[in-house]
Amino acid sequence: MTTGSVSPRRADTRRNNERILAAALESLASGDELSFNAIARKAGVGVGTVYRHFPTPEALVLAVYRREVRHLVEVVPELLAEHAPEAAFRIWTSHLASYMMTKRGLADALSAATAGAYEDLAARTYDAMLGAVTTLLEANVRAGTARAGLDPRTVLLCLAGLMHLDPTGDWQRQTENFTDLLWHGLRG
Known part of the structure; x- marks a missing residue:
């Protein structure tokens, strides 16, 4: 039993x-x-x-999406254990950009699969991503590589700009330029 x-x-x-x-x-x-x-x-x-x-196909799409978000969130402690906080932030931003560029088909399928339940899924994803960004920012503040008082919600909002990179262009270089610009703002 x-x-x-x-x-x-x-x-x-x-x-x-x-x-x-x-x-x-x-x-x-x-x-x-x-x-x-x-x-x-x-x-x-x-x-x-x-x-x-x-x-159902919807259940499969949702499971794929949750797995991908979980990977983005769970990699943060590993990056911080293996790299200095600034490098961890930059590598994570690169992971996030790669996810956004290579998973566009997932976004379309997710929209179809979550009709009516999108707000709950979006809220849970936002909370998980906000936690990841908060952890990275706090590590950088402790290391003295980012200024104190930054709002992780604002940083996450800035990172949403990665969605506008051109997946058919040189998005890796654009990600580096984007991260450099964001990092200058974080250092203040």
Whole structure:
């Protein structure tokens, strides 16, 4: 007899879930149609496994989106452990820009999948991203590389400018220029 509402998933179930999400992200990012059969082939699982994990295309799109946001947020402590705070901020901004440039198909699918529930998802994403930016700013203030008193909401709003980079152009260089300009404002 088990206690609690859900037993832990087996390792192979977790691996299948991750492979399905990675295959779905690849399809969405490249603008391919979200076909459970194609995703199953890419993930190396049966189509029934895809349906067991994600009963609808909307559920799959939302899971991919949540995974990507989680990766953006969870990388912050790793970056701060491995790099000086300023470098961590710059690398994270580059990760964020890369996410925005390569996941445009995900944005379109997300809009279709979240009809009616977008505000809740957007609020949770905003809170998670605000936490990541706050952590990076606080580390930089402690290191003396950013001025105190910065509002993380304002910095996050500025980072939203990355959405306007041209994914077909030299967005990496544009990201570096954007980050340099933002950094000058953060240093004050």
